[in-house]
Amino acid sequence: GDSVTQMEGPVTLSEEAFLTINCTYTATGYPSLFWYVQYPGEGLQLLLKATKADDKGSNKGFEATYRKETTSFHLEKGSVQVSDSAVYFCALSDQVGEGAQKLVFGQGTRLTINP
Amino acid sequence: DGGITQSPKYLFRKEGQNVTLSCEQNLNHDAMYWYRQDPGQGLRLIYYSQIVNDFQKGDIAEGYSVSREKKESFPLTVTSAQKNPTAFYLCASSILGGYSNQPQHFGDGTRLSIL
Numbered sequence A: 001g002d003s004v005t006q007m008e009g010p011v012t013l014s015e016e017a018f019l020t021i022n023c024t025y026t027a028t029g030y031p032s033l034f035w036y037v038q039y040p041g042e043g044l045q046l047l048l049k050a051t052k053a054d055d056k057g058s059n060k061g062f063e064a065t066y067r068k069e070t071t072s073f074h075l076e077k078g079s080v081q082v083s084d085s086a087v088y089f090c091a092l093s094d095q096v097g098e099g100a101q102k103l104v105f106g107q108g109t110r111l112t113i114n115p
Numbered sequence B: 001d002g003g004i005t006q007s008p009k010y011l012f013r014k015e016g017q018n019v020t021l022s023c024e025q026n027l028n029h030d031a032m033y034w035y036r037q038d039p040g041q042g043l044r045l046i047y048y049s050q051i052v053n054d055f056q057k058g059d060i061a062e063g064y065s066v067s068r069e070k071k072e073s074f075p076l077t078v079t080s081a082q083k084n085p086t087a088f089y090l091c092a093s094s095i096l097g098g099y100s101n102q103p104q105h106f107g108d109g110t111r112l113s114i115l
Helices: none
Strands: A003-006 A011-014 A019-021 A023-026 A032-038 A044-050 A056-059 A062-065 A075-077 A086-096 A100-105 A109-114 B004-007 B010-013 B019-025 B031-037 B043-051 B054-057 B064-066 B076-078 B087-094 B110-114
Touching (some): A003 A086, A023 A086, A032 A062, A044 A062, A100 B031, B004 B087, B010 B019, B019 B087, B019 B110, B076 B087
Parallel strands (some): A011 A109, B010 B110
Antiparallel strands (some): A003 A023, A019 A075, A032 A044, A032 A086, A062 A075, A086 A100, A086 A109, B019 B076, B031 B087, B043 B054, B064 B076, B087 B110
């Protein structure tokens, strides 16, 4: 079945450092890809998405490019802030039924940014 | 503002007891989902529903039940048959689309613990 593998955490960086969180996937067909962020005690928020090969999703300084040839969707940010500390989930979307979708998640990567 | 409301935020269950988690959305979304999150793991799909009075099992439906009597509401019952119910439960919703590119919107979750 479909699966998502994320970089092992936790990841600790200093403020203004460059961030990369690796994500690779295995899927039949052509899924959409997502990054979600979870702050402590909260639900998940959509950070960015890409729906086809070579698409680049971006939001709040974060970027990720859908690479079909390497089945990857790595998350990057050029200069992280303390407020970026959270758990980040990579996910792919697999359509089920008549239009509902099943999200398949990676295990999450906890990011801590020190001032 | 539109969104998803889950209640209660914290819930405690005694052995042999059924408990029901509430999920309400005012986003006018057709599809609703329940996920379970365990520490250090990604989310796993329990049940989903695409339309009122219809729902389908996800990957880990055993020991859970749902209903969808109204478009806005998708309660989850954790039955006594679920032997390891301690987890963080997240409800989500999305519009139905012809492609798997519609993001899911999440509530803030309910943390269930066993007394």
